[in-house]
Amino acid sequence: MAERLALFATTARGTEELLADELKELGARRIRQDRGGVRFMASLDEALKVCLWSRIAMRVLYPLGEFEARGAEGLYEAVASVPWEEHLTPETTFAVEATLKDSEHSHTGFVALKVKDAVVDRMRDKRGARPDVDPRNPDVRVVAHLVREKLSLSLDLCGEPLHRRGYRVRPTAAPMKETLAAALLRAAGYTGEEALVDPMCGSGTVLIEGGLIARRRAPGIARDFAVEKWPHLGARARELLEDMRADARRHERKVAVPILGFDKDPEALEAARRNVKAARLSEEIVLSEGDATKLPPLPEPPGLLLTNPPYGDRLGSGGQKGMKSFYFKLGDSLRAQKGWRLFVLSGNEAFESAFHARPSSRRQLWNGPIECTLLGYRPFYVRPGSSEAPLGAPQQPVDVAPVRPEDEGEE
Ligand SMILES: C[S@@+](CC[C@H](N)C(=O)[O-])C[C@H]1O[C@@H](n2cnc3c(N)ncnc32)[C@H](O)[C@@H]1O
Known part of the structure; x- marks a missing residue:
């Protein structure tokens, strides 16, 4: 070879x-x-x-x-x-x-x-x-x-696909692959130096991947790889990996930022709790039952809100009209979190207008078979005197005139 x-x-x-x-x-x-x-x-x-x-x-x-x-x-x-x-x-x-x-x-x-x-x-x-x-x-x-x-x-070389980190012990209705959550965090520029919140955290994947980044923990630390068993390379691979794993463990660090998750479904939260525990991040991640459309004030920014709301097809939504109304309320709730950056992975094309804010970035990607858009929003509001003025962002929370879904004609 x-x-x-x-x-x-x-x-x-x-x-x-x-x-x-x-x-x-x-x-x-x-x-x-x-x-x-x-x-x-x-x-x-x-x-x-x-x-x-x-x-x-x-x-x-x-x-x-x-x-x-x-x-x-x-x-x-x-x-x-x-x-x-x-x-x-x-x-x-x-x-x-x-x-x-x-x-x-x-x-x-x-x-x-x-x-x-x-x-x-x-x-x-x-x-x-x-x-x-x-x-x-x-x-x-x-x-x-x-x-x-x-x-x-x-x-x-890997054997089991790399998204199987080993921490998903309790799945939920629409979990995101661990590797996709990590890709979204990278797209959002998350390095573990700022607070992270997923207001609709489901089984906790975004939070756990964020926690692993903040902890500087190798995502594959708890698993082995097929190459370790290959007849001609296995012995050398095992030796090298033993050193790499020991080195990775030595370089983990404490998480200094809050990582918070909310979901309104107690079963999803229970799954998230178990997964967080299996990922050995129970001290770093705080989970609470809560409605994302009535989110309590979050800690001081800087912080990243990253979430994938229900798309409406798999999770039983009361139709597209109900989804639009939900996205509208979500817009009000998330835009009220002043100074927080926001990224939303949406698989419902009605999201963007119903959310009533103009995204500053957009990336098409696939969540399994579903074509989705990752929409990035600059912080909606700058505190007076803040040195973190977002690039060209308006000083008002709303940058697109909201149109209530109820005002729109029937589908
Ligand atoms: C697409 S799933 C998120 C999946 C998650 N990223 C994961 O990896 O498991 C959407 C989640 O939003 C939750 N949800 C729906 N409406 C909500 C609301 N108003 N407030 C909080 N959570 C909500 C659902 O219970 C579900 O867990």
Whole structure:
């Protein structure tokens, strides 16, 4: 295996630029954004640092090659041409994960099976024995991605995707992926030096990711990575990671800013409490039952409000008219938090006008299959004499004349 690895880190669509910035900070080189991910070069220790420290990447893949693969036979031949004996031994367990797009094959299971057969046959041919398949906890995960007749084969350095930090012990109705929450915090410029509030915190993902940033805690500190079990790199990877984990623990610091979460649903709050506890952030994050449309005054700014309100489809909202009215009240409540920066991830196109304020930034991204917009708002009001005058912001809380949803015609 080469000294310097050519790798591909996957991420939610729309967050590629944020991941590229993060990878640069982590020491990656020759960074190139692609759709749904970022290509980069890294030595083994730099690659492990990405696994341990990337807050945004979902997977870190080691691409083995791209092939024309026509029909079942072509697929088999393409896979069998890869020198699997350089990556596996007969004692290594492995699993194949297949994804398809516009492919002549309709079943991922069939493609995974063909890939497995080709790997096994090649190993038997070259090493005289075959490795076993372990779908649950394999030593090596092979990722096969087939777009039309173009097959990409990779090995996954991480194993379980990186959003599985290990702290989500109680899910809720519409949780956000941990990696997406971290991407939003980066987009909002959150570094852990200012207060953080999520007024509709659900299972607490934004707060926990913010807490990890403020604590300077490595997001992957509580988990291990598949590469540690690879036959040829595993021993070296374990050694390097042991040092990196110890170093990461030494450099954690106390959180000096308030991190507060509210939700009106007691079940969501209970989930958040459990998740916060599992993330070992119970001392840093304070959760309370509360209605975001009647938010109490928050601590002194500087502070960041970051939230994703219900979009209306999954959470039972009383229709689009009800959502508009809710967003309108939310606008009144959040704009009253003077001097606080605000970022809202919305998947409902009615949000922006109903919220009745003009965003200063806008980023399209995907929350799973839902296309969303991350809207950024400058602080709505500057305290008299404050040195933190936001760039060109009006001195009045409202910068767009509000139109009550009730005044608008029926949908
Ligand atoms: C899309 S979910 C947030 C998911 C969250 N980011 C997570 O990762 O779990 C929206 C949340 O808003 C909460 N919510 C809805 N209306 C609210 C209100 N008026 N005040 C406070 N919370 C509210 C819901 O209970 C739900 O937990």
